[in-house]
Amino acid sequence: MNYKKENETSFTLGAFPTMEILKARSNLVRTIYTHKNLKQSAEIQNILQLAQNLNIPVTDGTRLIERVSGKENVFIMAEFHKFNDKITAGDQIVLYNPSDMGNVGTILRTSLGFGVKNIIFIKPCVDVFNPKVIRASMGAIFSLNIVMYENFNEYLKENEKIKKYLFMLDGKQTLQTLDFGKGEKALIFGNEASGLPSEIKQYGTPVFIEHSNKIDSLNLAISVAIALYQLAK
Amino acid sequence: MNYKKENETSFTLGAFPTMEILKARSNLVRTIYTHKNLKQSAEIQNILQLAQNLNIPVTDGTRLIERVSGKENVFIMAEFHKFNDKITAGDQIVLYNPSDMGNVGTILRTSLGFGVKNIIFIKPCVDVFNPKVIRASMGAIFSLNIVMYENFNEYLKENEKIKKYLFMLDGKQTLQTLDFGKGEKALIFGNEASGLPSEIKQYGTPVFIEHSNKIDSLNLAISVAIALYQLAK
Numbered sequence: 403m404n405y406k407k408e409n410e411t412s413f414t415l416g417a418f419p420t421m422e423i424l425k426a427r428s429n430l431v432r433t434i435y436t437h438k439n440l441k442q443s444a445e446i447q448n449i450l451q452l453a454q455n456l457n458i459p460v461t462d463g464t465r466l467i468e469r470v471s472g473k474e475n476v477f478i479m480a481e482f483h484k485f486n487d488k489i490t491a492g493d494q495i496v497l498y499n500p501s502d503m504g505n506v507g508t509i510l511r512t513s514l515g516f517g518v519k520n521i522i523f524i525k526p527c528v529d530v531f532n533p534k535v536i537r538a539s540m541g542a543i544f545s546l547n548i549v550m551y552e553n554f555n556e557y558l559k560e561n562e563k564i565k566k567y568l569f570m571l572d573g574k575q576t577l578q579t580l581d582f583g584k585g586e587k588a589l590i591f592g593n594e595a596s597g598l599p600s601e602i603k604q605y606g607t608p609v610f611i612e613h614s615n616k617i618d619s620l621n622l623a624i625s626v627a628i629a630l631y632q633l634a635k
Numbered sequence: 636m637n638y639k640k641e642n643e644t645s646f647t648l649g650a651f652p653t654m655e656i657l658k659a660r661s662n663l664v665r666t667i668y669t670h671k672n673l674k675q676s677a678e679i680q681n682i683l684q685l686a687q688n689l690n691i692p693v694t695d696g697t698r699l700i701e702r703v704s705g706k707e708n709v710f711i712m713a714e715f716h717k718f719n720d721k722i723t724a725g726d727q728i729v730l731y732n733p734s735d736m737g738n739v740g741t742i743l744r745t746s747l748g749f750g751v752k753n754i755i756f757i758k759p760c761v762d763v764f765n766p767k768v769i770r771a772s773m774g775a776i777f778s779l780n781i782v783m784y785e786n787f788n789e790y791l792k793e794n795e796k797i798k799k800y801l802f803m804l805d806g807k808q809t810l811q812t813l814d815f816g817k818g819e820k821a822l823i824f825g826n827e828a829s830g831l832p833s834e835i836k837q838y839g840t841p842v843f844i845e846h847s848n849k850i851d852s853l854n855l856a857i858s859v860a861i862a863l864y865q866l867a868k
Contacts, residue, residue: 511850515850540851614750617747624857
């Protein structure tokens with residue numbers, strides 16, 4: 403893949419996420435690239451029209467698209483500037499050292515679906531702007547506040563008061579019987595393999611999504627989705 | 636990958652799913668293969684001891700492992716006979732034409748976690764025994780009843796009476812307000828891209844997992860997980 407984490411820009415692979423960024427964050431789009439085998443369709447027409455209205459250059463990028471997307475069938479993409487937002491009012495999903503791109507993309511899409519806009523990443527973590535994450539999110543990333551912190555202490559400093567729920571396998575409180583109550587909440591989830599470190603337990607309420615002992619744990623994206631569903635309910 | 640859908644056997648890549656099949660379905664295991672770079676560990680010792688107790692042959696399979704797993708770090712695997720179970724009493728998850736291996740693996744793991752044992756596949760669908768599915772399921776597939784039907788009519792014939800819930804974007808009943816009531820239930824989910832065909836609506840209660848209109852739909856594995864959580868609650 404002709405894309406690197408340290409680049410200042412990334413790419414939306416395919417029409418769907420390209421449309422999403424044009425609708426939600428067109429100011430970040432530098433160029434729209436098209437592949438020589440691009441077929442016209444209503445969706446493509448809309449993208450090209452929108453780009454024209456917004457004065458965004460559209461140019462042939464057959465080789466670049468092939469290098470960024472690998473062997474996949476991608477015929478249009480936007481190159482965009484990466485961003486780091488500020489937290490706004492409302493609930494938060496906090497991902498502590500997530501490492502799987504598919505999981506992160508799915509979590510972004512689910513969070514937008516359940517109306518939680520602040521998505522916070524505690525480093526080290528997966529490259530949130532990798533084209534694979536953008537694609538797995540179905541472009542949802544562009545409609546969310548994406549906020550990065552260098553470590554958990556920096557997050558704590560700026561988010562002292564919010565009610566924190568720490569999803570851990572040894573939480574005594576089960577999600578099934580939890581009353582989230584009023585006020586803003588932060589739902590905090592650990593790394594896929596190692597979970598949350600036990601020393602951060604003191605900063606909130608440890609919660610366990612009750613499941614049978616026939617599995618070690620639920621998948622990260624599944625845990626976040628179930629928590630979001632329960633929160634929204 | 637040196638594995639084909641039409642083969643009578645498949646493989647568990649790595650120690651974790653290999654241990655799971657030895658615990659749950661050892662009678663299906665033909666051979667345990669080890670890689671020349673296999674490192675000894677307590678888990679590996681357990682696998683090799685169990686294989687010896689069960690009279691399962693253990694043999695060097697360095698090249699076979701590399702061909703089946705591709706470039707991944709796999710040092711042990713079991714070759715096992717594929718299976719097709721019979722439905723038993725209890726609730727059902729029915730997957731109508733699922734096409735994504737990662738989704739199916741995650742759904743298997745989540746179903747085991749929430750205690751639903753009958754997992755039914757309506758063809759055409761992804762190869763449920765592909766090593767990637769086995770791995771994504773974390774070996775959960777071996778502790779479930781896996782049942783295949785050639786088409787939805789065959790499923791209906793043998794499962795006339797069970798209460799059916801059809802997860803569809805245009806369902807009028809939301810999951811959030813649904814009372815599943817008593818008796819056995821079948822939760823039925825469509826293909827990732829196309830959903831359930833509307834002509835099967837007549838066979839059950841269409842249900843919608845309410846989410847904002849900012850996303851098209853929830854991911855399939857996410858939808859199943861939320862429904863399982865609600866059912867178990």
